[in-house]
Each structure stands twice: as structure tokens, then as C-alpha cells.
Amino acid sequence: xxxxxxxxxxxxxxxxxxxxxxxxxxxxxxxxxxxxxxxxxxxxxxxxxxxxxxxxxxxxxxxxxxxxxxxxxxxxxxxxxxxxxxxxxxxxxxxxxx
Amino acid sequence: xxxxxxxxxxxxxxxxxxxxxxxxxxxxxxxxxxxxxxxxxxxxxxxxxxxxxxxxxxxxxxxxxxxxxxxxxxxxxxxxxxxxxxxxxxxxxxxxxxxxxxxxxxxxxxxxxxxxxxxxxxxxxxxxxxxxxxxxxxxxxxxxxx
Numbered sequence: 646x647x648x649x650x651x652x653x654x655x656x657x658x659x660x661x662x663x664x665x666x667x668x669x670x671x672x673x674x675x676x677x678x679x680x681x682x683x684x685x686x687x688x689x690x691x692x693x694x695x696x697x698x699x700x701x702x703x704x705x706x707x708x709x710x711x712x713x714x715x716x717x718x719x720x721x722x723x724x725x726x727x728x729x730x731x732x733x734x735x736x737x738x739x740x741x742x743x
Numbered sequence: 744x745x746x747x748x749x750x751x752x753x754x755x756x757x758x759x760x761x762x763x764x765x766x767x768x769x770x771x772x773x774x775x776x777x778x779x780x781x782x783x784x785x786x787x788x789x790x791x792x793x794x795x796x797x798x799x800x801x802x803x804x805x806x807x808x809x810x811x812x813x814x815x816x817x818x819x820x821x822x823x824x825x826x827x828x829x830x831x832x833x834x835x836x837x838x839x840x841x842x843x844x845x846x847x848x849x850x851x852x853x854x855x856x857x858x859x860x861x862x863x864x865x866x867x868x869x870x871x872x873x874x875x876x877x878x879x880x881x882x883x884x885x886x887x888x889x
Contacts, residue, residue, distance in 0.1 A: 647789055648838070648841060648846075649842070649874060649875050649878040650878055650882060651789060651838045652835065652838050652842060653878070653879040653883055654792075654796070655792050655831065655834055655838060657882075657886050658796075658886070659792075659822055660828070660832070663819045663820075663822035663823050664822075667887070669819065670887075672811065672812040675815070676803050676815075678886075679800060679803055679804075688796070688800065691793075692796065692797070695789050695790070695792070695793050696790065696793055698786060699789050699793075702785075702786035703783075706780070706786070709780075710770060710783065712765065712767055731793060731794075731797070735793075735800075738797060738804060742800065742803075742804045
């Protein structure tokens with residue numbers, strides 16, 4: 646799911662709009678778009694799954710790539726704790742978005 | 744009948760494991776290994792994207808008071824910082840690389856059978872690409888009309 650949605654969002658929101666390649670949407674329009682409950686729910690699902698995807702993959706990258714499995718007691722809480730913290734922040738921001 | 748000891752402690756007759764030391768840089772030796780590690784690293788850029796997305800949501804949400812657009816404008820200016828642009832270009836490369844390699848190997852990972860017949864890999868990869876195009880079109884439409 647992350648693979649489907651992220652490339653276009655990254656290109657438009659963080660490259661094309663700020664660099665002026667395509668006219669950036671006004672604050673009001675973007676604000677109204679994010680305020681829609683379905684959009685907020687979609688954004689939360691995207692954040693949650695992407696962060697846990699990162700946690701899982703990054704953990705195994707450290708294990709396989711750098712062979713530091715013996716540091717599991719640090720890597721595990723860092724990865725999954727980070728993903729959980731990010732999800733809580735996303736939930737808080739989107740729940741209180743107005 | 745005696746039970747074998749449960750602990751893996753050393754005994755006089757225990758064989759030594761044969762475990763040759765693998766270099767930390769084992770993945771530099773072959774293109775397919777490097778590709779594997781690059782795919783794995785792409786997850787870091789996914790996390791970076793989510794961080795930026797949360798910053799954007801915060802900027803849109805905190806716009807209260809006399810100048811509601813201030814935080815959004817400052818965020819757009821921050822996105823023009825050369826370091827941030829470089830990170831976003833790298834992120835785009837990695838997420839597209841991840842998507843393409845995943846769609847191509849999905850055919851090998853998912854064996855779908857209809858009435859006992861295996862669906863060709865090209866069809867599975869093709870349906871993934873089609874889904875990608877549809878999702879991209881919907882999101883681009885939603886953002887560009889905003």
C-alpha cells in the first residue's frame with residue numbers, strides 16, 4: 646500500500662509544489678481536504694503501516710547488513726518504539742485537526 | 744531412558760560449530776546483494792516521508808489566529824532548502840525503486856491459481872502496475888484540484 650501511494654504524494658507535496666513545478670494548492674483548499682474524515686483516516690492508516698513497515702525492515706537491515714543482531718535489546722525498542730510513537734503522534738495530530 | 748540435557752552448554756564431545764566469518768560489507772560484492780540492501784534501506788526514506796507528512800499536517804492544523812497560513816508558508820520555504828530537496832529526490836528514487844522491484848518480484852512471491860491453472864507472472868506484475876497507476880491518478884486528481 647505504501648508502495649502505491651507514497652511516490653505520488655512525495656513528488657507532488659514535497660518536490661513539485663514547493664519548488665514551483667506545479668502550482669501549490671492554497672492553504673484553505675489543502676486544509677479543507679485534510680479536514681475530511683475519510684482523508685484523515687487514510688492518512689492515519691498510511692502513517693501507521695508505513696512506520697511499522699520501516700520498523701520491521703530497518704531492524705532486519707541492521708541484522709543482515711551490519712550483522713549487529715547481538716544489539717537486539719537496543720534495536721527492537723528503537724524500531725518498534727519509534728513506530729509506535731510516530732503512530733501516536735499521527736493519531737493525535739489527525740484526531741485534533743480542525 | 745535418560746533424557747538429553749536441555750541446555751546447550753559445552754560438553755567434552757560437543758562438536759565445534761563451523762561458522763566462517765562473513766564480512767560486514769558482504770552485500771558490496773554482487774549487484775543482486777547490493778540491490779537487496781538498497782531495497783531494505785528504502786524503508787528509512789519511507790520513515791522520512793512520514794515525518795514530513797506529519798510536519799505538513801501540523802503546519803496545516805496549527806494555522807489558527809490572525810495568520811493561519813503562516814506555518815504552511817514556512818513549511819513550503821523549508822522544503823526549498825537544498826539539503827531537504829536532496830533528501831526528497833533521494834527518497835523519491837528509493838520509493839520508486841522499492842515499488843518497481845516489489846511489483847516485479849510479486850509474481851514470484853504470489854502464486855495465484857484459478858481453476859488449478861497458475862496465473863502467469865506478467866499478469867500479476869501487470870495488475871500491480873495497474874493498481875499503482877489508478878492510486879496515483881486518484882491522489883494526483885485530489886491534490887491538483889485542491
